Amino acid sequence: MSHLYKNLRIHQVFGANTDVGKTIITTALVRASALKQKNVFYLKPVSTGALLDADDEHIKRHAGPYKNLVHTKCLFRYDDPVSPHLAVKLATADGKNAVSAPSDETFVNTIAHYIRGRAAALSSQGGHMYVETAGGVHSPTLMGTTQADSYRPLFLPTILIGDSKLGGISSTISSYESLLLRGYIVDAIVLFRDNYYQNWEYLTPYFAERGVHVKAIDSPPSRLNDAAENFALTEEYYTKLVPQSLDGDISETVQHLDDCHTRRLDELDSMPRRTLDTVWWPFVQHGLVTSEQDVTVIDSAWSDFFSIYDSPPKTAPPSNPTSLLKPQLDGSASWWTQTLGHSHPSLALAAANAAGRYGHVMFPQATHLPALKLAERLVYDGPGKGWASRAFFSDNGSTAMEVALKMALRSFSIETEGTFEPSAKKDMGIIGLKGSYHGDTIGAMDASEEGVYTCEWHQARGYWFDPPTVSIQKGRVNISLPPSIAGLFGSTSETMESLSHVYDVESRLNTLLATIYREHIERTLQGLLENGGPGLAALVLEPLVMGAGGMIFVDPLFQRIMVEVVRDSKIFQSPLPVIFDEVFVGLYRLGHQSSGPLLGVNPDISVYAKILTGGLLPLGVTLASDRIFQAFYSTNKTDALLHGHSYTAHAVGCQVANTTLDTLGELVESAAWTEARRKWTPQGQEAQSSAWSFWDPNFVESISCLDTISEAMALGTVLVIKFKDTDAGYASHSAQNVLQSIKNSAGDDQTLSAAPGGAPFGIHYRTLGNVAYFMTSLNTQQATIDSVENRIWDSLSNTTRTS
Known part of the structure; x- marks a missing residue:
């Protein structure tokens, strides 16, 4: 991941094109750094062509009077003077190299290993490092990935070498924007002062307006055929460009780079205190966070990892050789949003494209292509396929649930006209499950019972069933029954053959438990209606898993029967609208596009957010059936759904959502998903299990057997561990305390604990009282998941032994 050292200032050198003078200018920077009595490390990750013409050899020849301070290195060298991706193919094809191109991961890890080694060996006088790329910003590396993407996990501050030739204004600006x-x-842009094209005269004020340092330097002399004469002429050029007095343009740029490094360190160091003084966090008791060390400073993020600032202790030596930035796994998928990992280039480009084309535009009685395409694919090919007819856009999951509730209550009120007095309509309630949560806006809060998330205005409206739950206990799949059902069943639980059997809902419909579920739900609802209970107007469910309520895995059979009962004319004169709140569980978070096919029933309304935009920005969509839409359809404007948000269907979110869904379509068919399903398919079962997870089944089963664990469970990307605790509930700290050790990096075991860049990583996770949960993206590497499992296992095993 990212590298930042107190006494080693690192900059990566990109070029706006090939042959723009990257090595010439980098040589001048190296000489100026050495003149400042700094150890200077020059790294050329990939070199192609003859050794005599290699960039690192040029640095050696012209390192200046303090060349003893200059250290050069090339990591991957190929003879053919072509693009790196082609050079490695030619080397393999002609027998010079029997090894294929190193992967992008190996490539980045090798660079990171070199950087860490130089930092560790650095003397107290400090140093500078320059990492020079090959060709232009988008020239390919060994595997064909463009440099801008290939080097991104390292996140090194950048110097862009501008193009001084014809067309160079455009290529320089384009390269800068690609990096941005x-x-x-981008700390500086340096280019030659060509007096014919004079690109520097245009680019200097252009970038100055954007706060970017630009420096133009004299062009080098033309190359001479005689090697000795050429060396002397080139040395004369460098001596004038970088005089020992450290006056001049290049020395100013080196000082600017040093200042940028110092400012970055100072800003990161000040952020915890400034945050504690200014920010009011959600879901955080500030009385428990008084130390700056308790503030996680995220400098950047890439893939599944944060790059967090690890403030050095005040007693640390000034030559502290460890990076101040540490990789930390985003173990909660950033509140369940991450889909393809952080800073995914395709999503960033999609957002920029829509921002540049539309910005934000009004949506009522208008349309634009990103919103129209998204609506069509969600309704016709996505989770609404076969039942939905309309898509309503809103800001996020909570507001999308507000829309859903308004749709359901209004449509039921219209369908049952005359049943409710006008005053009674305000007291219409919903049917739900204990432990449910549908967002923090007031209306969404009212669709849940009184709890830790509600506020003074909260008024619970409805009735909530105590649900049977699914978990793995002591290695066995178990359905735990609440007292209201256990008494009818004659037992508090039922052991199942496998998780696959639990989620084969159709095969369980004729079981004794199904009969008891149905009788219990019908009897309860009839009792409420006969005894003057709340006017019930909708069923609202978080299908399969109730997230914020404690990661509660509900028996899918119970939810299936709830839907059937509220649509039964024996109970209600008109079928109750059914809302599926799939903000958390939808769009493959649990391994399925939606829960409807798994439950065997479709809703009337469903809600999506979070994964919808890959975690990049907020957007909510509420899908509705034609039955719901028709309840609002008339020629009277006041009958319309008079509800909306300023940023309804904002083009940036819609464009990103479309790109996310494109990528999800590819992932679903990937080998990684197929292998994960295979692991969870019971032996002898031909069809792949409908209940599966990226987490290993043997791991989940094993931790469920530990003495400190009451149960564990996994579906799709989600892993849940529930700790035994006599003071269980949201206020409990047991899960946080037991797993505290995994927040720190894993030490030196890079085989099991390497983040991108090869560094051991810590794990950022969140808890819900005595419940700890972990979540992957939909494309997290299996090696990362394996490492997390090992870390969790070691932490829990140690706790078991010490207790």
Whole structure:
């Protein structure tokens, strides 16, 4: 991941094109750094062509009077003077190299290993490092990935070498924007002062307006055929460009780079205190967070990892050789949003494209292509396929649930006209499950019972069943029954053959438990209606898993029967609208596009957010059936759904959502998903299990057997561990305390604990009282999941032994 050292200032050198003078200018930077009595490390990750013409050899020849301070290195060298991706193919094809191209991961890890080694060996006087790329910003690396993407996990501050030739204004600006789109910090732009094209005269004020340091330097002399004469002429050029007095343009740029490094360190160091003084966090008791060390400073993020600032202790030596930035796994998928990992280039480009084309535009009685395409694919090919007819856009999951509730209550009120007095309509309630949560807006809160998330205005409206739950206990799949059902069943639980059997809902419909579920739900609802209970107008469910309520895995059979009962004319004169709140569980978070096919029933309304935009930005969509839409359809404007948000169907979110869904379509068919399903398919079962997870089944079963664990469970990307605790509930700290050790990096075991860049990583996770949960993206590497499992296992095993 990212590298930041107190006494080693690192900059990566990108070029706006090939042959723009990257090595010439980098040589001048190296000489100026050495003149400042700094150890200077020059790294050329990939070199192609003859050794005599290699960039690192040029640095050696012209390192200046303090060349003893200059250290050069090339990591991957190929003879053919072509693009790196082609050079490695030619080397393999002609027998010079029997090994294929190293992967992008190996490539980045090798660079990171070199950087860490130089930092560790650095003397107290400090140093500078320059990492020079090959060709232009988008020239390919060994595997064919463009450099802008390939180097991004390292997140090194950047120097862009501008193009002084014809067309160079455009290529320089384009290269800068390409780097900016990927989050790079561009500290300086340097180019030659060509007096014919004079690109520097245009680019200097252009970038000055954007706060970017630009420096133009004299062009080098033409190359001479005689090697000795050429060396002397080139040395004369460098001596004038970088005088020992450290006056001049290049020395100013080196000082600017040093200042940028210092400012970045100072800002990161000040952020915890400034945050504690200014920010009011959600879901955080500030009385428990008083130390700056308790504030997680995220400098950047890539893939499944944060790059967090690890403030050095005040007693640390000034030559502290460890990176101040540490990789930390985003173990909660950033509140369940991450889909393809952080800073995914395709999503960033999609957002930029829509921002540039539309910005934000009004949506009522208008349309634009990103919103129309998204609506069509969600309704016709996505989770609404076969039942939905309309898509309503809103801001996020909570507001999308507000829309869903308004749709359901209004449509039921219209369908049952005359049943409710006008005053009674305000007291219409919903049917739900204990432990449910549908968002923090007031209306969404009212669709749940009184709890820790509700506020003074909260008024619970409805009735909530105590649900039977699914978990793995002591290695066995178990359905735990609440007292209201256990008494009818004659037992508090039922052991199942496998998780696959639990989620084969159709095969369980004729079981004794199904009969008891149905009788219990019918009897309860009839009792409420006969005894003057709340006017019930909708069924609202978080299908399969209730997230914020404690990661409660509900028996899918119970939810299936709930839907059937509220649509039964024996209970209600008109079928109750059914809402599926799939903000958390939908769009493959649990391994399925939606829960409808798994439950065997479709809703009338469903809600999507979070994964919808890959975690990049907020957007909510509420899908509705034609039955719901027709309840609002008339020629009277006041009959319309008079509800909306300023940023309804904002084009940036819709464009990103479309790109996310494109990528999800590819992932679903990938080998990684197929292998995960295979692991969870019971032996002898031909069809792949409908209940599966990226987490290993043997691991989940094993931790469920530990003495400190009451149960464990996994579906799709989600892993849940529930700790034994006599003071269980949201206020409990047991899960947080037991797993505290995994927040720190894993030490030196890089085989099991390597993040991108090869560094051991810590794990950022969140808890819900005595419940700890972990969540992957939909494309998290299996090696990362394996490492997390090992870390969790070691932590829990140690706790078991010490207790």
